[in-house]
Amino acid sequence: MFKLPKSGLHGKLLLPGDKSISHRALLIGAISNGPTVIKHFLRSNDCLSTLQAIKDLGINVEQHNTDIIVHGKGIKGLQQAAKPLDMGNSGTTTRLIMGLLAGQAFASELIGDASLQKRPMRRVSEPLTMMGAKIQTTDDGTLPVKITGQALHGAKIKLQIASAQVKSALILAALQADSPSTIIEKLPTRDHTEQMLRKFGANIQTAQDQLTISVEPHPELEGQTVNVPGDISSAAFFLVAATIIPNSDITLCNVNINKTRTGILNALLKMGANIQVTELESQGEPAADIRVRYAHLFPIKISEEDIPAIIDELPLIALLAACADGQSTITGAQELRFKETDRIATVAQELRKLGIQLKELPDGLIIEGQTAWNVTDPVLDSHGDHRIGMMMAIAALRSTDDLFLNEPEAVSVSYPEFFTDLNSLLKTRKEV
Ligand SMILES: O=C(O)C1=C[C@@H](OP(=O)(O)O)[C@@H](O)[C@H](O)C1
Numbered sequence: 095m096f097k098l099p100k101s102g103l104h105g106k107l108l109l110p111g112d113k114s115i116s117h118r119a120l121l122i123g124a125i126s127n128g129p130t131v132i133k134h135f136l137r138s139n140d141c142l143s144t145l146q147a148i149k150d151l152g153i154n155v156e157q158h159n160t161d162i163i164v165h166g167k168g169i170k171g172l173q174q175a176a177k178p179l180d181m182g183n184s185g186t187t188t189r190l191i192m193g194l195l196a197g198q199a200f201a202s203e204l205i206g207d208a209s210l211q212k213r214p215m216r217r218v219s220e221p222l223t224m225m226g227a228k229i230q231t232t233d234d235g236t237l238p239v240k241i242t243g244q245a246l247h248g249a250k251i252k253l254q255i256a257s258a259q260v261k262s263a264l265i266l267a268a269l270q271a272d273s274p275s276t277i278i279e280k281l282p283t284r285d286h287t288e289q290m291l292r293k294f295g296a297n298i299q300t301a302q303d304q305l306t307i308s309v310e311p312h313p314e315l316e317g318q319t320v321n322v323p324g325d326i327s328s329a330a331f332f333l334v335a336a337t338i339i340p341n342s343d344i345t346l347c348n349v350n351i352n353k354t355r356t357g358i359l360n361a362l363l364k365m366g367a368n369i370q371v372t373e374l375e376s377q378g379e380p381a382a383d384i385r386v387r388y389a390h391l392f393p394i395k396i397s398e399e400d401i402p403a404i405i406d407e408l409p410l411i412a413l414l415a416a417c418a419d420g421q422s423t424i425t426g427a428q429e430l431r432f433k434e435t436d437r438i439a440t441v442a443q444e445l446r447k448l449g450i451q452l453k454e455l456p457d458g459l460i461i462e463g464q465t466a467w468n469v470t471d472p473v474l475d476s477h478g479d480h481r482i483g484m485m486m487a488i489a490a491l492r493s494t495d496d497l498f499l500n501e502p503e504a505v506s507v508s509y510p511e512f513f514t515d516l517n518s519l520l521k522t523r524k525e526v
């Protein structure tokens with residue numbers, strides 16, 4: 095159990111690399127010709143699952159701390175793995191690799207940890223079947239998944255849920271099909287796969303509606319250098335911490351500000367947060383330094399069309415709402431129930447321990463702001479979910495009680511240095 099610190103935040107922080115971009119750089123590097131150099135790669139457990147998977151598929155990888163060189167062998171260069179591929183805790187690895195392996199000339203099996211074994215995989219296997227894929231899940235639609243690689247055909251597929259993982263799996267399969275494919279999203283989701291594949295030489299068009307994606311098969315993908323910007327989903331914990339802890343003033347450096355990811359900035363600004371974004375020159379995805387200071391907060395309404403750009407930050411929105419001046423609502427977020435934990439349930443359960451009043455909806459939460467935080471249980475729990483653990487560590491900074499966190503090590507899934515970085519921002523304040 096970990097005793098949680100209390101203080102305001104000051105100083106500067108360089109965020110670790112973006113998780114979504116790190117996964118994609120490994121996978122796309124593996125199926126490209128020649129070396130791909132990944133700079134500022136995120137060495138978290140989830141990305142290391144992807145790294146191990148491509149090694150198991152016969153790809154040589156050089157590792158120099160956060161610089162990685164992937165020696166890609168082209169789209170037909172992967173080899174059958176000698177054993178089931180272990181996806182660990184990573185939904186992104188699993189779903190993207192399902193699309194990649196569906197069109198290969200060999201069979202694969204995917205396994206994962208207890209949390210990942212509960213997560214739905216038919217959302218990927220069913221649309222892939224429309225391209226001719228042969229994928230078997232358990233009767234519950236979960237891992238282990240068996241993929242018998244097939245010759246795939248192009249298809250027009252309309253997605254039923256807004257998911258970048260599902261979209262990316264279909265794009266990776268469509269690259270291997272016998273004719274062009276069209277994928278139509280329900281709502282625009284993060285577009286790192288499309289952006290990166292274009293950079294590597296693929297012909298992928300996104301229509302003006304931002305929903306319709308056309309994929310030409312069999313591109314000549316050439317290895318590239320990928321500069322991974324800082325992860326806005328990791329920066330979000332400190333954006334929120336500095337906003338809710340009086341006297342805080344921090345600058346988060348080199349944070350990715352891809353518009354499909356900046357829902358947290360938009361929400362903070364709507365709530366009255368004190369944020370300055372200074373865009374940096376960048377050779378890859380856009381990045382910025384973000385200064386944030388303590389502010390008085392107003393309530394917010396988050397609804398379905400807002401969700402994709404803020405999906406992983408919704409637990410933090412619940413915390414912000416608890417500090418705001420009135421009642422906030424999150425709706426249209428049923429996808430939260432299919433993450434590492436059911437994040438509607440775990441957010442409600444954990445924030446209630448601090449005395450925060452909230453109501454669970456099937457697809458979201460109603461949160462009462464500025465109710466007295468009367469701690470009813472000082473032992474908080476990550477439930478093995480990195481984002482819940484980090485959100486509760488930030489919530490604990492607002493409470494005057496001594497609080498503890500169970501399973502703090504879950505943070506390593508996306509942010510192994512989280513507590514070190516948090517402590518550095520707290521220590522800086524003492525020196526001021
Ligand atoms: O494509 C990605 O890298 C991700 C997409 C999102 O999942 P969904 O596609 O299930 O919304 C997000 O929650 C996850 O952390 C990363």
Ligand SMILES: C=C(OP(=O)(O)O)C(=O)O
Nearest residue numbers: 183184185186406433481
């Ligand atoms: C949902 C997440 O990741 P994944 O789906 O890759 O497990 C996350 O990082 O919050």
